[in-house]
Amino acid sequence: MWNYTKKVMDHFLHPRNVGEIPDADAVGEVGNIVCGDAMKLFLKLDESGTRIADARFQTFGCASAIASASALTEMIKGKTLEEAARITNQDIADFLGELPEEKMHCSVMGMEALQAALHEMNVGPKPAESEPGAGGAYDPDGLDRTVCYCFSVTERTIRDVARANDLHEVDEVTHYCKAGGGCGGCRDDIAEILADLWKQDETQDKAAEAPTEAATGPETGTLTNLEKMMRIQSAINDEIRPALQADGGDLELVDIVGDRVLVRLKGSCAGCPSAHITLKRWVEARLRELVLPELNVEEA
Amino acid sequence: MPDDPEVVYVDNNATTRVAPEVLDAMLPFLTRFYGNPSSIHTFGGHVRRHVEHAREQLAALVGAAPNEIIFTSCGTESDNAAILSALESDVRRRKVVTTRVEHPAVLSLGKVLQQRGYHVDYAPVNHKGQLCLDALCRMVDDETAVVSVMWANNETGNLYPVLEIAEIARQHGALFHTDAVQAVGKLPIDLRKSAIDFLSLSGHKLHAPKGIGALYVRKGIKFNQFLIGGHQEYGLRAGTENVPGIVGLGKAAELAAEHMAEEQTRVRALRDRLEQGILSTCPDARVNGNPASRLPNTTNISFEFVEGESILLLLDRWNIAASSGSACTSGSLEPSHVLRAMGVPQTAIHGSVRFSLSRFNTAEEIEFIIEKMPPIIRRLRELSPYGRHGRPSRESTAPEK
DSSP: OOOOOHHHHHHHHSOSSBSOOTTOSEEEEEEETTTTEEEEEEEEEOTTSSBEEEEEEEEESOHHHHHHHHHHHHHHTTOBHHHHHTOOHHHHHHHTSOOOGGGHHHHHHHHHHHHHHHHHTTOSSOOTTOOTTGGGOOOTTOTTSEEETTTTEEHHHHHHHHHHHTOOSHHHHHHHHOTTSSSOTTHHHHHHHHHHHHHHHHHOOTTSOOOOGGGTSOOOSOOOHHHHHHHHHHHIIIIIHHHHHHTTEEEEEEEEETTEEEEEEEETTTTOTTHHHIIIIIIHHHHHHHTOTTOEEEEO | OOSSOSOEEOBTTTOOOOOHHHHHHHGGGTTTOOOOTTOSSHHHHHHHHHHHHHHHHHHHHHTOOGGGEEEESOHHHHHHHHHHHHHHHOTTOOEEEEETTOOHHHHHHHHHHHHTTOEEEEEOBOTTOOBOHHHHHHHOOTTEEEEEOOSBOTTTOBBOOHHHHHHHHHHTTOEEEEEOTTTBTTBOOOGGGSOOOEEEEEGGGTTSOTTOEEEEEOTTOOOOOSSOSSSHHHHTSOSOOOHHHHHHHHHHHHHHHHHHHHIIIIIHHHHHHHHHHHHHHSSSEEEOSOTTSBOTTEEEEEETTSOHHHHHHHHHTTTEEOBOOOHHHHTOSSOOHHHHHTTOOHHHHTTEEEEEOOTTOOHHHHHHHHHHHHHHHHHHHHHOSSOSTTOOOGGGGSOOO
16 A cells, blocks of 8 residues: 555545646647556636636546646646746655655656647647657757657657756656566666766766677677577577566577577567567567677567 | 545455455464474464465365365466476476466566477467467477366456366366466366366465465376475475464355355456446546456456556546556566467557455445546546547557558
C-alpha cells in the first residue's frame, strides 16, 4: 500500500477540473495507454490572451497520476502563461505535500502536459515529449534521440529531469520519468548520460575528454566470413535469445549477407509494437558490441 | 454494509485468515508446550508427537506418506529447495524447463540459474493462459534436470496439466516439481497416483499462519539439503522446527480436507455470481484466464481504459480488499508478467483486478462488491481520456507513433 498524503488522496477522490474544454486555446497530451498512464490538459485563456482562465484535464492512471493532474489545474488557473511556464514537477509534488519516490513520474507527466500545451502557444521551453525531429526542430546535439523505447523517453527528457531534480542514480531517473523501467536495456545508456551530465556540471569543461569507445570496442577487420558467422550465431544463441525468451519473446537467425544480419521475430516479439525498436536498438547494439561494429540487423 | 463491520476480504490468493480451529490448535505450543521436539526429555518428546501428527494430517491431504513431507518456512523455500536439489542430483543435466507464468519464487530462481550457466526454457501460454503443451514437450529432453510447472496460477487461477507433464518429464529421466501453493486445499490431490517428484505448498494460503510451508519429496528421490545444519526433518532440512506453525498447518490440512467439497460448490458458486454480476453491470470488462479450467475461488477481470490501482483504492474506501496486476500497485512500471505472457490487450492489461475468495466469504459480501463496482468503474472512465461512460473511443487508444 502506498503511503499517499491526505492531499493526494483528496485530489484523487475529489479531482478538481475534470473534463474537456471544447473551445480550448491549447491542449497538451502526454503518455499513452500502453505505458499505463496518459494525460490530456485543456487550457482556456482570458480575453487578453495572456492569462489562464480555465484549465481542465483527463487522466488515465493511478491515484497519484490523477491527483497530480488535479493539482496542476488548480495551480495554473489565474496564472499568466509566463508564470505557468515556470512550474516544475517538484512544484506539483510540493503542492500535494509529497509523492512516493516511485511515483514522481506522475508529477513529471503533469509538467510535460503543461509544457506541451504552452508550446502550442509558443510559450516556454520545448516540450520534452515531442518526437525526434518533430516539426523540423533544430537538434544539433541529438538530444531528441529516444533512449528508453519501452516508455518513449528522449535523452533531453532524461537530462532535464535529472538536472531539475538533482538525480544521480539510474533508479531515480526511472522513478521520475520511467526511463529504464521496462526491459532495462537502456540502463547503461542512462548511467552514461548521468555521468556525462554531472561531469559537465562539475568541471564546466567539455574538453575533459571521455575515453573513446573505439579503444574498448571489438577488434575489427580481422574476422573471416566463417568466424563472423559463427560469432553472430553464438552471440544470438547465448546472449540475445535467452534475454528475449525471459520476456516471452524469441528470434531466429535467417541469413547473414555481408554485414546484414537477417532475423525473424518470434514469440511475443512477433507483433509487439516496439519489436522493430528492440531489433535496431538492442539486438543490433549487442551484436555490434559482441561481434563487429559494422553489423546491421534487419527483419527478414 | 454487510453485518461484519470488518474488511470484505477477497484477496485469498495473497494470504488467508487463520481459521479459529487452527489458532486453538497452535496456542498451547506458544504457551505451555514450548519444548524442543529434538530433546530427549518427556517434555520435548510430547511436542515431537504433535509435530509427527501434523505431518500425518498434511500427508493425508495430498495423498502422500508422512515421511515424504518436509516442513519448511514458506512456499518460496520449498520451490528453491526442490529445484536446486534436482540440479545437484545429476550435475550432467544442465537444463531447467518451466513456464512464463510461474510465481517469482520459480521465475527469479530461473534467472539466477541462467546467470550461473544453466539453460532455462520458459514454455509459453496462449491468450487464455493455457500452457502450450507441445512447446513444453519440445523443450524437455535428456539434458533436462528438472521440469517445474505450477499446479494453479495465483493471478488467473488457471490450472495446468501437471499430472501429464510429470509423466513427460519422467520419460526423459527428468525430475518434476510443481508449485502447488494455490492448489493445495482447493483441489483434491493424490500424489500416490502421480509421477510428481516434488510439490511445494504454503500454510498461509490455506488458513494456517504465515511462516510455515512444506515440500513433498517422493520416496526414493534423493533430496539435497537447502538449509544445512542439524538433523531435523530426517536430516533433510536443518533448523529447529516451527512447532506452532507445523501444528497449525496440520490442523489446517485436516480442515481443508473437510471443506474440499464446499470449495467446489459454495465457494465456486459465489465466485461465479461475483464474476457474472460484475460482467453484467460493468461494460467493457473481460475475464483473464480460462473459465473452463480454473480454481473455484479465483476470478481475474480487466476493466478496459481504467487503471488497476485507482480501482483498488476506490474499493478500499468500502473496505473491500482485492488485488491487481497493474504496474502501479507494485511500484514496478510493467504490468503483471502473467497477463503479458497471455497477450492481454494493452487497453485492458493495466486495469485488471483479481478477486480470490475463501470459504469465509458470504453471499452478502459478494452482493456488496457487485453493488459497489459499477460506480467505481464509471467514475474512473469519466476521468479517463480513453473511455466515455463505458463507451470507448477506440481510435484514440492507439499508441503514439
